Each structure stands twice: as structure tokens, then as C-alpha cells.
Amino acid sequence: MRRKATSWSPILAYGVSLTGTERWSAAPRTSVQLLGAFLSWRGAPDGCRCRQSGSKNVRWLKASVRQRHQPSGAEARPAQPLVITTPLFYVNAAPHMGSAYPTMACDALARYHRMQGRAVRFITGTDEHGEKIAQAAAAAGRTPQEHCDLVSGEFRALWAKLNISYDRFIRTTSANHAAMVMTFMERVLQRGDIYKASYEGLYCTGCEEYKDPKELVEDTQCPLHLKRCEQRAEENYFFRLSRYQAQVEALLANDDFMRPAERRNEVLSWVREGLRDFSVSRAKNPWGIPMPNDASQTIYVWFDALLGYLTALFDEDEPPQLEKVEERGWPAHVHVLGKDITRFHACYWPAMLHSVGLNAPQQLFSHGFLTKDGMKMGKSLGNTLDPHALVDEFNADAVRYYFLRGIEFGRDGDFSRDRFIQIVNAELANSVGNLLNRTLNLLKRHNNLSLPVVAPSAHPLADLTRTCTAEAAAAYEKLDFSGAAEALMRIASEANSFIDHEAPWTKLRNPETKSEAFPVLAVILEAVRVLGVALWPLIPETSERMLRALCYPVAGPGEVASTAAAFVPSWHDTKWNARRDLLQPGVRFRTPEPVFPRLE
Numbered sequence: 165m166r167r168k169a170t171s172w173s174p175i176l177a178y179g180v181s182l183t184g185t186e187r188w189s190a191a192p193r194t195s196v197q198l199l200g201a202f203l204s205w206r207g208a209p210d211g212c213r214c215r216q217s218g219s220k221n222v223r224w225l226k227a228s229v230r231q232r233h234q235p236s237g238a239e240a241r242p243a244q245p246l247v248i249t250t251p252l253f254y255v256n257a258a259p260h261m262g263s264a265y266p267t268m269a270c271d272a273l274a275r276y277h278r279m280q281g282r283a284v285r286f287i288t289g290t291d292e293h294g295e296k297i298a299q300a301a302a303a304a305g306r307t308p309q310e311h312c313d314l315v316s317g318e319f320r321a322l323w324a325k326l327n328i329s330y331d332r333f334i335r336t337t338s339a340n341h342a343a344m345v346m347t348f349m350e351r352v353l354q355r356g357d358i359y360k361a362s363y364e365g366l367y368c369t370g371c372e373e374y375k376d377p378k379e380l381v382e383d384t385q386c387p388l389h390l391k392r393c394e395q396r397a398e399e400n401y402f403f404r405l406s407r408y409q410a411q412v413e414a415l416l417a418n419d420d421f422m423r424p425a426e427r428r429n430e431v432l433s434w435v436r437e438g439l440r441d442f443s444v445s446r447a448k449n450p451w452g453i454p455m456p457n458d459a460s461q462t463i464y465v466w467f468d469a470l471l472g473y474l475t476a477l478f479d480e481d482e483p484p485q486l487e488k489v490e491e492r493g494w495p496a497h498v499h500v501l502g503k504d505i506t507r508f509h510a511c512y513w514p515a516m517l518h519s520v521g522l523n524a525p526q527q528l529f530s531h532g533f534l535t536k537d538g539m540k541m542g543k544s545l546g547n548t549l550d551p552h553a554l555v556d557e558f559n560a561d562a563v564r565y566y567f568l569r570g571i572e573f574g575r576d577g578d579f580s581r582d583r584f585i586q587i588v589n590a591e592l593a594n595s596v597g598n599l600l601n602r603t604l605n606l607l608k609r610h611n612n613l614s615l616p617v618v619a620p621s622a623h624p625l626a627d628l629t630r631t632c633t634a635e636a637a638a639a640y641e642k643l644d645f646s647g648a649a650e651a652l653m654r655i656a657s658e659a660n661s662f663i664d665h666e667a668p669w670t671k672l673r674n675p676e677t678k679s680e681a682f683p684v685l686a687v688i689l690e691a692v693r694v695l696g697v698a699l700w701p702l703i704p705e706t707s708e709r710m711l712r713a714l715c716y717p718v719a720g721p722g723e724v725a726s727t728a729a730a731f732v733p734s735w736h737d738t739k740w741n742a743r744r745d746l747l748q749p750g751v752r753f754r755t756p757e758p759v760f761p762r763l764e
């Protein structure tokens with residue numbers, strides 16, 4: 165039986181009729197049950213009947229809700245790490261700013277949680293299967309594996325350059341991953357969620373999916389790739405996504421599941437139109453993992469890639485075990501992803517997990533698109549932004565700071581060279597770097613780099629620091645990196661006003677007033693120390709230089725390691741005078757070196 169595909173994801177006659185039956189017979193009962201559980205459970209006392217339901221579906225939903233209402237995974241389950249993931253990047257082309265951007269954000273988040281003493285597993289990696297990869301490799305005269313090795317290596321090189329402190333880099337062409345995919349697919353097959361059917365439709369190899377004719381632009385072109393879609397007909401295996409309509413809807417009805425809210429609403433209204441089964445195998449693509457039940461077909465690249473998040477819960481040298489993902493930190497604390505791939509993560513992925521009895525991730529955070537000088541970036545437009553070149557010309561912290569501070573995470577953002585230089589110079593070079601430098605230089609000139617007093621406990625800057633670091637912590641928790649930086653810059657700005665007002669340089673020149681200058685300098689250095697600690701998630705190298713200048717035992721130039729094993733300041737150190745063990749009366753500082761170079 166053959167029918168035209170009527171959606172971006174193919175639908176078959178058989179699938180549709182089956183879906184229909186399920187929805188009209190089984191689904192209403194299930195969804196009422198689920199909704200009831202969802203609505204009543206949060207407020208229900210222990211022992212209430214809705215808490216004791218034996219239904220696996222309800223248990224799954226309850227667990228999903230429960231996890232999202234825990235303050236944080238780490239406090240609740242100390243042994244299990246907080247799992248933070250970037251998307252697994254497709255290796256059809258070299259990494260660009262759009263791949264560096266979410267990775268810098270995840271790095272800042274992972275660093276923040278580590279500062280809070282939480283165990284973190286920060287996962288990133290590359291998605292390496294699919295027809296598009298095979299085509300890109302052939303065009304470059306390489307085998308697909310050679311192509312993947314090369315491009316995946318470029319991602320790791322860029323991550324090293326940007327000081328990305330990942331715990332695990334997963335490659336979907338690794339043997340461990342293939343084992344995970346096979347086990348998972350076998351489980352889904354056993355569950356009865358896979359069936360075979362034929363279809364015909366318009367396929368975009370760029371998207372690796374069948375397109376809904378309604379989405380196409382002139383002459384059957386894919387709206388994203390502006391390339392004609394191919395008419396295809398083949399027999400494939402399908403996943404019964406439609407069976408999970410109620411669960412996916414309930415998940416998306418929860419505010420915390422997906423941010424920002426407007427993107428969640430977009431996906432929710434799409435889901436409410438009815439989820440359709442999607443094809444999870446390809447007959448004509450040899451570059452993939454074979455279906456466990458039929459070696460003539462390979463597993464659809466998206467189905468394969470999403471499972472990389474599970475494989476990555478295990479180290480490279482350990483065989484991944486589906487039974488152990490929960491003790492390794494599943495469900496993930498947050499998946500950070502681009503808004504173009506939210507449907508895969510918000511609909512397919514939770515349903516796939518549910519099929520094998522696992523919980524959905526706790527949160528999806530979808531970031532916006534980047535433009536350059538107000539224009540969409542692209543090779544054809546000749547205005548790409550090469551992250552390697554940007555780091556080489558300036559430095560990693562300047563790049564990290566601009567993208568995390570200058571753009572509200574979750575919204576679209578623009579890069580312009582002028583704005584980049586202006587923000588970084590004003591805040592990092594002047595407000596923070598220069599403040600530390602001129603203070604230490606005053607001590608060098610007038611008191612042999614020694615500070616005879618510590619900062620007073622009661623001081624307006626101490627109060628401001630308390631307020632602003634609390635705001636920054638709350639902002640980091642919700643991935644509001646620009647909000648965190650903004651709160652911290654208020655400390656820097658007030659500290660600059662304070663030193664300008666007190667003019668300690670005048671007092672230092674006169675032996676009679678010299679001693680009055682020291683408490684002022686102590687207050688400034690204490691404020692800078694707090695900033696050095698609190699800015700670490702955003703600008704680790706600069707932060708480490710600042711803390712090194714303030715007597716922290718941090719590795720010197722050339723010794724700054726970029727992995728999780730390196731120096732991690734404690735968030736507790738953001739408290740005023742928290743490190744009197746380091747900044748004692750009479751402490752002598754190192755010869756000051758500029759902590760942040762002015763960009764030209």
C-alpha cells in the first residue's frame with residue numbers, strides 16, 4: 165500500500181490508520197489518566213491514590229515532573245552528575261560561530277555548577293552519519309571516515325582554543341556508540357514501536373528528512389537549503405511517535421521543560437496538530453548504523469545522533485549500558501540546542517526515551533540565531549565569522565565574553581566588530597582589568613607591593629557585592645549569562661567610582677595621610693577578588709590571571725589548563741572577605757602584569 169507523504173516527516177497509509185485507531189480508542193483514556201496525574205500529583209499528599217498508580221506511563225510522567233521540581237540534581241542526588249550537553253554537531257562542514265556559541269554557553273554553565281561543588285558531566289561531540297556526510301566526503305575525495313576524523317578534529321581544536329572544559333567528547337562513529345544504538349533500537353523493537361511501511365515523498369538531503377509540500381518554496385525547494393528536494397520512494401521502518409502524543413503534550417505543557425517560553429509555545433502548538441510516526445531507517449544510505457533486524461537498512465541519522473547523549477554518559481573506554489544511564493546522571497539537567505532543532509529534541513527524543521522506559525531530559529534551552537552586522541551569515545553571502553580567526557586576532561575570553569555578555573541567551577543576536585571591541589574594552593580592559601592594575605601599581609610605587617590591612621567587613625561595596633553576586637548566581641542558574649555579567653559589572657562600576665572619589669593616590673603621596681589610603685585599596689582589591697571569582701564561568705583565563713595577582717595558587721602563564729581537572733574557584737569565595745587566608749594584613753603581591761589587553 166503506498167501513499168503520498170503529506171508531511172515533512174513521512175506518513176503512511178498503514179501508519180495513519182493505525183495511529184487513528186490508537187488515538188480514538190486507547191489515547192483518550194491514557195491522556196485523561198496522564199493529565200489527571202500531571203495536574204494532581206504536584207499537590208497530592210503521600211499515599212494519595214494518584215501517587216500509587218501502577219501505570220508505567222503515569223510513573224514516567226510523575227518522575228519527569230518530580231525531577232523538574234527538585235532544586236537541582238546535585239543536592240538531591242549527590243552521587244550522580246549534573247549532565248549538561250551541547251548539540252552533537254554535524255560534521256558536513258567545519259565548525260563555525262553557530263557551533264561555538266552554544267558550546268561557550270554550556271561551558272560557562274558547567275563551570276558555574278562546578279564552582280558550587282556539584283559533580284558535572286559536560287557533554288559535547290560530533291554527529292557523523294548520514295547521506296550528507298557521505299556526499300561531503302566524496303566531494304572532497306575522502307572516505308566518509310577520513311572526512312569525519314578530520315572535521316571532528318577541527319571541533320576539538322576549536323574547543324581547546326576557547327577553553328571549553330568538556331568532560332566527554334562523543335563521536336557517533338565510535339564502536340561504543342554503535343553498541344548503544346543497537347541496544348536501544350532492539351528495545352524499541354521489542355516494545356512494538358517500530359513497523360515497516362512504504363512511502364513516497366520529497367526528500368531534502370540537506371535536512372536529511374522528508375518535507376511537507378506545504379513547507380516548500382518555489383519549485384519544490386527546501387526553505388532552509390534552497391535546493392530542490394528529490395522525489396523518493398522506499399520501504400522504511402517507522403517509529404510510532406503518535407503513540408506518545410499525550411506524554412509529549414504533557415511534557416511541553418510544563419513551563420520548565422523548554423525555554424525560552426515562546427519557543428515552547430511554537431512546538432506545543434505544532435504537537436497539538438497531532439504527532440505523526442516518523443521513519444527511522446534509510447534503505448539507500450550505507451553511511452550509518454544498520455537496523456538490528458534488517459541489515460539492508462541503516463538507522464536514520466537523527467535517531468542515531470540523539471542517542472549520543474546516552475553513550476556519552478560513559479567514558480570512551482567503558483562499554484555503555486542502557487541499564488546504567490540513570491546512575492550516570494540521566495535524565496540530563498539541560499540540553500542546549502539551536503532553535504532549528506527543537507522539534508527533534510522536544511518531540512522525537514522524549515518519545516524515544518519513553519519507549520524504552522527512560523525519562524525525558526529535565527530541560528531544553530533553545531538559543532537564537534546569530535547575524536553579522538545585522539545580516540544572516542553564510543558562505544554564499546561572503547560574511548561568515550570564523551571563530552578560529554576571531555580568537556587568533558583577539559583572545560578566547562574576549563570572544564566568550566562578547567557572545568555571552570553582549571547577546572541575551574535565548575534570543576537572536578548580532579556580531580559587529582565595533583560593538584565587540586567597545587563592550588570588551590569598556591568592561592574587561594577598563595572597568596575590571598585597569599582597576600586591578602592601577603591599584604596594584606599604587607601599592608608598588610608607594611608601599612613595596614604590600615598591603616598592611618584587610619578590607620573592613622562593613623562597607624557599602626561589601627553590601628553591593630552581596631546583592632550582585634546573589635543576582636549573578638541566580639542568573640547563571642537559569643542560563644542568563646548576560647544578566648550575570650551585568651550584575652557583576654555593577655560591582656566593577658561602583659568600585660571605580662569609589663576609588664575615583666577617594667583618590668588614594670593623593671593620600672599616598674603625603675606621609676601623614678598615607679595610612680588612610682590602605683583601607684581604600686583593600687576594599688578595591690577585595691571587590692576585584694570577588695569579581696575574579698564570579699566571572700570565572702565567562703572568562704576563565706582572565707579570571708585566573710586576576711586571582712593569581714591576588715595571591716590565589718593558580719598556575720602561571722602557559723600553565724593554564726583547560727580541562728575540568730584544572731583550577732576551580734569555589735562560589736563560596738564570592739563572599740566578602742572569604743579569603744582572609746590569602747589576603748592577610750601585610751600580604752605582598754606579585755609584580756603587576758596587565759590582566760586583560762585592550763583590543764584595537
Ligand SMILES: [Zn+2]
Binds near residue numbers: 369
Ligand atoms: Zn533542507
